[in-house]
């Protein structure tokens with residue numbers, strides 16, 4: 001049997017990780033070409049600055065798309081129409097119209113699209129479902145990281161309105177996990193707070209409470225301006241108990257579980273997809289609402305590294321998650337006025 005072929009579009013940045021992963025798979029798949037608008041000087045494989053030429057000349061069986069989020073839709077449409085199955089990075093698309101267009105193209109072509117929410121391959125999720133927590137009432141996410149100034153200048157789309165932000169990018173995995181654990185989907189009521197400590201167009205600190213018509217209430221409190229680290233811990237509460245999930249260490253109630261399933265391996269296997277595009281519709285609906293919200297409120301803080309950290313923010317994040325509250329409901333943030 002011939003080895004299936006794969007191409008990687010968006011080959012620097014996070015694309016390097018995909019390349020390494022493809023190479024680690026050995027003869028299960030053959031990397032035939034790379035696509036990147038910047039070109040890749042010195043590269044031995046064929047490189048295309050126009051992804052359509054790559055698709056026409058190589059007709060790869062699989063395409064990994066790791067370009068900036070606002071470029072995903074046209075590349076994904078071209079790739080499925082060229083006959084490829086996709087591993088499409090998160091966030092897959094930026095609004096529900098785009099989701100529907102890609103979904104229709106997948107149906108029309110019979111192609112498959114796995115979305116790069118790798119946390120959904122974590123063994124904690126089936127183990128959590130097996131715990132028997134009863135009807136879920138609350139899911140709370142707490143995350144506190146530090147990101148230096150270079151994080152917000154690393155790419156032209158970093159920190160830009162309608163494409164980036166703490167909730168839809170760095171904490172996207174926790175948000176997607178929470179939605180998936182609760183099988184939460186619209187309609188819902190969204191209460192949202194967005195703050196920023198830096199000169200960026202999006203939030204680096206935020207809280208939300210999502211109350212669906214049917215399903216558990218999700219609360220999220222996260223920041224990228226903390227000197228203390230909280231990974232993005234998820235507390236799941238049901239009628240019959242509670243449990244605690246931590247990614248990326250795959251811990252359920254403090255115990256690290258083996259057996260993470262890789263998204264590319266899952267796609268190549270032909271098994272049902274762990275993260276088909278359809279599973280990400282609630283994330284896209286929520287992300288579109290977040291990105292359309294009023295601009296974040298500027299905060300002051302204390303000098304740290306090359307920016308400012310918000311004093312006590314990790315405690316506030318923890319308290320907000322424990323009380324299913326917004327940040328403003330559990331403390332005072334240092335708003336610049």
Ligand SMILES: NC(=O)c1ccc[n+]([C@@H]2O[C@H](COP(=O)([O-])OP(=O)(O)OC[C@H]3O[C@@H](n4cnc5c(N)ncnc54)[C@H](O)[C@@H]3O)[C@@H](O)[C@H]2O)c1
Pocket residue numbers: 009010011012013014015035036037038049051066067068069071089090091116117118154155156157169
């Ligand atoms: N799953 C994860 O954990 C994870 C982690 C990091 C990034 N990502 C996602 O990966 C994607 C890329 O992120 P990044 O940080 O590598 O971005 P980046 O801007 O650093 O890199 C994107 C690459 O795509 C290229 N590119 C831009 N437009 C292109 C186009 N139209 N055709 C071909 N190439 C194009 C750029 O030249 C660049 O090399 C984003 O969707 C991001 O959210 C996912």
